[in-house]
Amino acid sequence: MRFADWEPHYTAILEYFGFEREADEAAARLLADLAGGRDDLGLLEALIRDRPVTVCGNAPSLPDELGRIEGTVLAADAAAEVLVNHGIRPDAVFTDLDGATDVFVDLSEQGTVMVVHAHGDNLPLLRHWVPRLPGPFVATTQAAPLPHVHNLGGFTDGDRAVFAADDLGAAEIRIVGFDLADKNVDPLKRGKLFWAGELLRLIGHDL
């Protein structure tokens, strides 16, 4: 999605949550510095283009849906750990790092593409984790893109993975481990899941 098409949705999200665009922009600049020019978007695209892709969210239903996974596996944040615990190494992990553990470092060492998202509320996490991830790396922002910091559209880790699969030409996108009506989450998370649903509908996924 072009930034001009994404921007109205982004502005609405900033307003809804009271997030600051300037803070997101500062985070994107920090991530650009920390990444030091690493940019494996081409590798991510090669994993996705013309292939069936499964995006795994971290709803409590994920373990029961593992049998539906096929093709390239994109994990949303802590869903990666659930997959690893069931013997599945994701091809890429989309993360703002709030679910990061040393499992992410192991995955990075094994060649999983880490798609790390900068926003105004994760600067300390970026500083902590980015230097510890040695493998393939893609930097993303929800604000205007910078050189080597991409904006493929989307907001939460899960819907951003679906936007990336869509943008990078997946042959088919299967979505598992998403429960956007989950009541066992705090109000902030409920708002994020609401927006995930709105954004996914925009690109033809009505969950």
Ligand SMILES: Nc1ncnc2c1ncn2[C@@H]1O[C@H](COP(=O)(O)OP(=O)(O)OP(=O)(O)O)[C@@H](O)[C@H]1O
């Ligand atoms: N019921 C659910 N609970 C949690 N995550 C869900 C759910 N349904 C779908 N997801 C997707 O799974 C992603 C990863 O979930 P995780 O629990 O790791 O959330 P998170 O790190 O708090 O995510 P985010 O920071 O994007 O809100 C979420 O970003 C969301 O897109």
Ligand SMILES: Nc1nc2c(c(=O)[nH]1)N=C(CO)CN2
């Ligand atoms: N500023 C800001 N941006 C975000 C945040 C957040 O908590 N703060 N959380 C996200 C996904 O959970 C995505 N983007």
